[in-house]
Amino acid sequence: MTPAIVQALETADQLCPSDYANLQRPTEPALANAQPGNPVSHTQLINLSKLLKKHAPTTLSSLLAHTSLYTPPAPPRAPKSPEYTALMARLRADQEALSYARMLHPPPPRESFSARFPSAANFSVGASAAPDSLDDDLSYEDVHRQIILIINILVSIVCVAVFVWVAARHWSVGKRLGLSMAGSVGIAVAEVVVYAGYVRKVQDAKRVERRKPEIKEIVRSWVIDKGDEKEEVVVVAKGEADGVRFRRGKHR
Structure with a gap:
């Protein structure tokens, strides 16, 4: 209630x-002993404005001025029963005991299927053997060679376009432009096809080279005794490729 509503109630009572x-x-809320701040319903304000209109010029908007919604206080909580208090105390004690036990004896880490069976993927349906790595780490020479190759392809495309443009100087501009673009596209496709064939042959050669068996020959054998003598052994690896690779190792 506002002071205006309290005064309106007194006027209506008189x-x-x-x-x-x-x-x-x-x-509905009580209207007796009306004081500012007491609750009043919207229906009571509507009926009060209708009642005052019969005797004095009063509107509902004037009664609603400076009013605010009234929120009743929350009802008091019911007291907790002794059974509820005892149950909560027991649950807290159990939780603390469980936390302490986990801290002293932590559970083992969860092991995934791939960690437990690392080679299971090799026996799955549709699984293929891991492909051999055909591409070694790129060196500076490889990167330099690829950059030079790209520059050569671009130079070839530009040269062909300029040559076709100059050769067709007696034609119209549209035909010269179309012929130059067609020649550039054609030489670009040809360069890409040739380079792709070259790369494929290099990869095939690497694959064949890595699949060649390596033949080893025993050069010397000895008997190990209780002494601490060290001997050297030379193992010669003979392959079908050119050259002979020597491997030297020390054995105790």
């Missing part, structure tokens, strides 16, 4: 006590 008594309903 002008028409019988109609004022009808404003009070059992399910």
